[in-house]
Each structure stands twice: as C-alpha cells, then as structure tokens.
Amino acid sequence: MTAPHQFFLVDDNPHDQLLAMEAFAELCPDCHLTVASDGQQALTLLRAAEVVPDVILLDVNMPRMNGFEVLQALKDDPVLRLIPVVMLSTSAATDDVTTAYTLYASSYLVKAQDFGAFLEQIESFLGYWRRCALTART
DSSP states (O other): OOOOOEEEEEOSOHHHHHHHHHHHHHHOTTOEEEEESSHHHHHHHHHHOSSOOSEEEEOSOOSSSOHHHHHHHHHHSTTTTTSOEEEEESOOOHHHHHHHHHTTOSEEEEOOSSHHHHHHHHHHHHHHHHHHHHHHHO
C-alpha cells in the first residue's frame, strides 16, 4: 500500500473548496484532490471513477443531499463502503458528531476559521493518513 495521494472533497461552499485546493497544493503537491459540489455529484463521480480515492472529506451541511445522506449511501455501496470518510464541517454539535460515527465515519473534523489554522488542520490530516498507510505496509 502506498501513501494516500487520491483525495476527494465534497463541499458545496466554493470558498471552502478553494481553501482546500490551495491547502492541498501547498502541503501535498503530489496529491490529487477531486472536488464535488454536492452529494449527488459526488456519488455519480465516485461510482464512475476508475480509481477510487484513498480518503473522502465530506461536509455535513449541504443542500439537496446532506453529508449524512451521502455517508449512508457510501456505506451502502459495496465498492465504496471501505473508503475512509472524514467529516469536515463547521458544526461541532454533539448530535452531528454522534450521527457521523453512528454511520461509520472514520473521523470528524470541525473546520478551522482562518486559513492559517485550516492549513495546520489539513497538514495534520495528511500526516495522519500517511502514517496510517505506512503502518499498514509494515
């Protein structure tokens, strides 16, 4: 197993998408970040993908299909269910965190408010997933 380098972000906020793309470009230039603007688009792209992502970052609060509905659909899909899903949300509500873990999210991160803190958050996220991959190889 190689270090994760295929990431998939599902977030309806164009500003948050841009921040994530900038953070990944700065912190992990060898990483590939695919972005979907809503849950339905994400599921369509994931089901058609030739290469599934190593990790999915999934916003909770989205129109049409919220992050929990997307997470449930992912876990119901025999091909996609094993992809780790990290919920990335502005919500720190206990009910949201509990729901995410009940639906088998791998982790739950509350989005940092400013870009510097967000960079640190993404750097920690990337480091964690790289260490997990290295551990799995040994």
